Amino acid sequence: MKAFAGWLPHKQTATILPTLLALALTITMGSLAIARFDAAHDEALRNAFAYETSEITLKIEERLKAYRQILRGSRALFTASQEVTRREWQHYVDALRLQADYPGIQGVGFAVPVPAAKLALHEQQIRTEGFPDYQVTPAGPRAEYTAIVFLEPFDWRNQRAFGYDMYSEPVRREAMERARRLGTPALSGKVRLVQETRTDPQAGVLLYLPVFRHDAPLLTPAQRERAFLGWVYSPFRMRDLITGILGESAPGSRLRIYDAHDQSPASLLFDSHPERRESGALTDRRVVELENRVWTLVFDSSPIFPLDEKTRQMEQTAIVLIGALFVLLTAFFFSARQRARELDRISTSLRTSEARYSTLVNLSQDGIAALDTDLRFTFLNPRLIGLLGYAPDALLGQRFDSLWPSGDSTRSRSLAERLQRGEAATNEQELRRADGRILTAIVTDAPHIDAIGGLQGVILTITDISERKASEQRIHYLATHDPLTGLANRAMFMDQMNTSLLIAKRHKTRFALLFLDLDHFKEINDSLGHAAGDALLIESASRMRHGLRASDLLARQGGDEFMALLHDIHSMHEALGVAEKIRRALNETFIIDAHECLVSASIGIALYPDHGKDLESLTRSADAAMYRAKMNGRNGASAAPDAPPEPVEP
Numbered sequence: 001m002k003a004f005a006g007w008l009p010h011k012q013t014a015t016i017l018p019t020l021l022a023l024a025l026t027i028t029m030g031s032l033a034i035a036r037f038d039a040a041h042d043e044a045l046r047n048a049f050a051y052e053t054s055e056i057t058l059k060i061e062e063r064l065k066a067y068r069q070i071l072r073g074s075r076a077l078f079t080a081s082q083e084v085t086r087r088e089w090q091h092y093v094d095a096l097r098l099q100a101d102y103p104g105i106q107g108v109g110f111a112v113p114v115p116a117a118k119l120a121l122h123e124q125q126i127r128t129e130g131f132p133d134y135q136v137t138p139a140g141p142r143a144e145y146t147a148i149v150f151l152e153p154f155d156w157r158n159q160r161a162f163g164y165d166m167y168s169e170p171v172r173r174e175a176m177e178r179a180r181r182l183g184t185p186a187l188s189g190k191v192r193l194v195q196e197t198r199t200d201p202q203a204g205v206l207l208y209l210p211v212f213r214h215d216a217p218l219l220t221p222a223q224r225e226r227a228f229l230g231w232v233y234s235p236f237r238m239r240d241l242i243t244g245i246l247g248e249s250a251p252g253s254r255l256r257i258y259d260a261h262d263q264s265p266a267s268l269l270f271d272s273h274p275e276r277r278e279s280g281a282l283t284d285r286r287v288v289e290l291e292n293r294v295w296t297l298v299f300d301s302s303p304i305f306p307l308d309e310k311t312r313q314m315e316q317t318a319i320v321l322i323g324a325l326f327v328l329l330t331a332f333f334f335s336a337r338q339r340a341r342e343l344d345r346i347s348t349s350l351r352t353s354e355a356r357y358s359t360l361v362n363l364s365q366d367g368i369a370a371l372d373t374d375l376r377f378t379f380l381n382p383r384l385i386g387l388l389g390y391a392p393d394a395l396l397g398q399r400f401d402s403l404w405p406s407g408d409s410t411r412s413r414s415l416a417e418r419l420q421r422g423e424a425a426t427n428e429q430e431l432r433r434a435d436g437r438i439l440t441a442i443v444t445d446a447p448h449i450d451a452i453g454g455l456q457g458v459i460l461t462i463t464d465i466s467e468r469k470a471s472e473q474r475i476h477y478l479a480t481h482d483p484l485t486g487l488a489n490r491a492m493f494m495d496q497m498n499t500s501l502l503i504a505k506r507h508k509t510r511f512a513l514l515f516l517d518l519d520h521f522k523e524i525n526d527s528l529g530h531a532a533g534d535a536l537l538i539e540s541a542s543r544m545r546h547g548l549r550a551s552d553l554l555a556r557q558g559g560d561e562f563m564a565l566l567h568d569i570h571s572m573h574e575a576l577g578v579a580e581k582i583r584r585a586l587n588e589t590f591i592i593d594a595h596e597c598l599v600s601a602s603i604g605i606a607l608y609p610d611h612g613k614d615l616e617s618l619t620r621s622a623d624a625a626m627y628r629a630k631m632n633g634r635n636g637a638s639a640a641p642d643a644p645p646e647p648v649e650p
């Protein structure tokens, strides 16, 4: 078995080995059960057969006892009167209702001994009773005669026996003499009744009861011989008798009745199934004593018993089926258990895997969500809930596109269509948080496809890039702004001026470039300290900013130098007006660290295209103008040296 198990896969071994064991157990138990059933079955058959044979035997004994009683009743007639008339006899037998109550009895008769000397007288006497043809049969000289004088019912069959001398036949005579001698009932051996015809001949027996004068002593054979009157008797046709006794309960088994102990065909009185051969199954032999004679009853089990072989086969089939069922159930049980273990292993593996991914999802620093095909949230991990600032379940069932700051049905549709095509995408999106603030995130959406290729929904991963964005903005700000005053720095200013140059060139418009340098600023630093200088720079920048339009750009070039870009300037006059406004604003007293300070600025102005058509020439012109303002005593504005104005092309 080990070698056999060795080459089987483990999963099959777990089912096949118990099944083989169950099969072996079933065969063993089944064989034992069949043997046990067979024994019980045989026992039951034997019991049933024994019961049947004893019941039949008893019935036969009982019925013959009843017949003996009938004869005793007949004999009682002679007790009442010495002479019994034919009519009395007839009435008595009629009253017995033999045919109805005692089927099988051929009749009840009375025979008398007739000495040879009185034969003629006897015949004469009977003939005078209305039977002119009467004679004792068979004819012929004999030492002693008997004659049947009454035999009721006096039908055609019994009439054949009227006058018959039963002494003429040795078997009858033996029984008659036995009865006469012993004074007891006597059953004859096998005879052929004189009532028999050629049709349906049957074996016959006769039961004799001697009749004595009722007042005579009967103790000795001699006394009985002296008082002897005759025999009441009954002839029986054996088949009619036995079938009459057994009636409805005629045996299925074969019953043969033999006279005495001799089981030869010559002694056969009755055979219930002469056509049947011996079955060889169960047999029983019973010897019954009946009125000073014995019958041997031989029973041979009927085909009913072999029929029970069928029951046995059914039992065996049932055992085989139950065994097969047991084996199948065992196989099913172990196979199911194996499958259950397999499932358990898979589900444990799945649970482990699920726990692993669940941990990953829950601890992920990226937001993760699942959407159904209608783009509604079915799951959000804690990180995403935190990023968006909603209550844990608030977004479940809500559409993902409801988080977009501006509802865009076209964008939603294209997202749905792309997912239907099974395409994933990553892009930067803005999502509205619960508090209204905007979350900038990198969103990757991927279709969630099931095992058979159907779209189940969407898996989203959302990475918060707000900080990165802010950092980028901060870097950009630092790259383009003056950290002290918050104004644009020189780089940004130059960029912007380049743009303005292009626009002005295209639109043939003017703009002005102002260079502003605070006067004697060094003294503030020196007297109040660098920090106070910074504060003054910040405040100065603010005042200058307020003197400009929103569309103008003010930048700090460095130190105490500033630049301003004035758009939509049509003439130097306008530019000088702005410079004047700034100059005045700066002249207002500053309070720095509780000290009053006075500040002024020298402003140089250059116009595009009047004082330069490019960045370099313009800045040079503005710088030169500012220098001239310094030269002119500071706290004032100076236009760039006039150059022949070029006509502005229409």
Ligand SMILES: Nc1nc2c(ncn2[C@@H]2O[C@H](COP(=O)(O)OP(=O)(O)OP(=O)(O)O)[C@@H](O)[C@H]2O)c(=O)[nH]1
Pocket (backbone or CB within 6 Å): 484, 517, 518, 519, 520, 521, 522, 523, 525, 529, 530, 531, 532, 533, 534, 537, 558, 559, 560
């Ligand atoms: N507090 C402060 N001082 C600065 C800063 N940058 C430059 N300065 C100082 O600003 C002064 C600029 O001086 P200048 O423009 O050369 O001279 P001035 O004193 O303004 O004289 P004029 O320009 O000729 O009127 C210097 O003393 C610099 O040290 C700054 O960021 N903060």
